[in-house]
Amino acid sequence: MAGKTLDLKSFKIPLGKLSPLETFRTRQGDVLSYRIYPAWSDNLIVLYHGVGSDSRYMCVLATAMAQAGLGTVVTPDLRGHGASLNAADPHSQHQFEIDLEELIIHIKMTRAVSRVILAGHSLGGGFVLRVAVSDIRRQFAQFLAISPYLPPGLHVFHDDFGGWISPDGNGGFKVNLPVEFISGQEKLTYSADYLAAVTPSDKIMADIQKLHPPVHVVVGEQDELIIPQRQEQLFTEAGANIRVVQGLNHLTIVSKPDVWLQQISL
Numbered sequence: 690m691a692g693k694t695l696d697l698k699s700f701k702i703p704l705g706k707l708s709p710l711e712t713f714r715t716r717q718g719d720v721l722s723y724r725i726y727p728a729w730s731d732n733l734i735v736l737y738h739g740v741g742s743d744s745r746y747m748c749v750l751a752t753a754m755a756q757a758g759l760g761t762v763v764t765p766d767l768r769g770h771g772a773s774l775n776a777a778d779p780h781s782q783h784q785f786e787i788d789l790e791e792l793i794i795h796i797k798m799t800r801a802v803s804r805v806i807l808a809g810h811s812l813g814g815g816f817v818l819r820v821a822v823s824d825i826r827r828q829f830a831q832f833l834a835i836s837p838y839l840p841p842g843l844h845v846f847h848d849d850f851g852g853w854i855s856p857d858g859n860g861g862f863k864v865n866l867p868v869e870f871i872s873g874q875e876k877l878t879y880s881a882d883y884l885a886a887v888t889p890s891d892k893i894m895a896d897i898q899k900l901h902p903p904v905h906v907v908v909g910e911q912d913e914l915i916i917p918q919r920q921e922q923l924f925t926e927a928g929a930n931i932r933v934v935q936g937l938n939h940l941t942i943v944s945k946p947d948v949w950l951q952q953i954s955l
Contacts, residue, residue, distance in 0.1 A: 710722055726751040739836075742770070767812075781886070806831045818837055818904065821834075861881045907934060932953070
């Protein structure tokens with residue numbers, strides 16, 4: 690089943706809403722980057738980006754969350770992306786969980802935090818689901834997965850992936866980013882090992898059904914990569930809350946959060 694082609698030309702990052710870049714050094718010696726959107730709340734929302742890009746394009750959603758008083762929002766750059774581009778490849782299958790825990794420790798050194806909410810879009814949404822059924826899940830009060838990446842075996846993608854990614858035949862893929870959008874901070878190839886360390890396993894739905902984590906899923910009805918009806922079926926059967934938002938696609942789900950954000954209880 691072919692979806693529409695993902696069109697980046699109409700997607701703009703409002704620089705006026707973009708928080709400055711900050712960095713911290715992990716105990717393994719890697720320098721990782723993030724942006725922070727403060728709010729008058731002791732909730733902390735860690736919000737991850739998706740494939741190919743970095744924390745910059747999450748600025749509209751992060752700003753909306755902070756201004757709504759849902760919590761102070763931190764948007765990390767996954768290692769290998771953005772200003773974290775030069776960080777080493779995952780050292781283990783749990784590398785991204787380790788990075789997340791170290792980021793939270795770093796933030797707690799300067800801010801009072803009572804509840805931590807984990808959120809993410811696309812690949813970041815897949816990571817949210819991975820954490821939601823992991824050994825560290827109890828550190829988080831809620832999980833919000835936006836247009837989440839799911840294992841290919843669950844058949845949630847349109848056959849052409851909206852023209853956005855091309856599988857390499859070895860369990861990885863490359864990103865088909867138009868040359869005019871390439872700045873040098875993008876990650877354009879993903880190995881099978883990288884994906885195995887950041888995405889949920891093939892039994893993610895069974896794990897959700899068994900563990901009942903407080904997961905909220907949001908997907909756009911016009912998503913070019915994901916088949917929303919298939920995700921709705923899977924998450925409903927697993928007992929997770931899912932909302933299909935009319936009129937939004939894979940990118941406008943994060944650039945137009947006012948359409949759905951107030952209807953999600955975090």
